[in-house]
Amino acid sequence: MIVRGIITHLHVTPLATKRGSTTLSAVRVIDDHSRAQHGGQPGSRPSPTRYEIQFVDSKLFQWSAAIQKAFSNGDEILAYAEDEIRVRTADDGAVTLIVHGIDLGHSSQSAAQRQD
Incomplete structure (x- = not known):
């Protein structure tokens, strides 16, 4: 799945696991649905959706x-x-919807908007 929104909080914490210690990075994101929606009632907007995207450091990735x-x-x-x-x-x-993150990147939509 793809989560789009604005970061409201970044939290990094050490974890002790059976395989040793690692680090959990929790990225809290709010999608306020401010972009154009198709098929909705004019003037209506759903409530914001809150996500926590969790990344765990591994041998391949040092997300923290x-x-x-x-x-x-x-x-x-x-x-x-x-x-x-x-x-x-x-x-x-x-x-809050909790999901395990695979990758995290900047949205290009803001950079593509015209500055009239």
């Missing part, structure tokens, strides 16, 4: 260093994630 170096809060991104989705509900009822 790369993500912290390349991204910051407020960046608009496209994230490639596995289709498996977990749901976490906060005490206030807010729902």
Whole structure:
């Protein structure tokens, strides 16, 4: 699946696993659905969708260093994630979709917009 939105929080934390220690990078993203939608009622907009995209450092990828170096809060991104989705509900009822990240990149849409 592809997740599009704006980064609201980056969090990096060490993990102890059966195979040794590694690092988890959690990228919180909000998709406020502000882009044009087809087939919706005029003037209506769905509620924002909250995602947490999780990247785990491995022998091939050191996501923790790369993500912290390349991204910051407020960046608009496209994230490639596995289709498996977990749901976490906060005490206030807010729902966050948790997905395992495959890759993370900048969205080119903002750069392509004309500055009239």
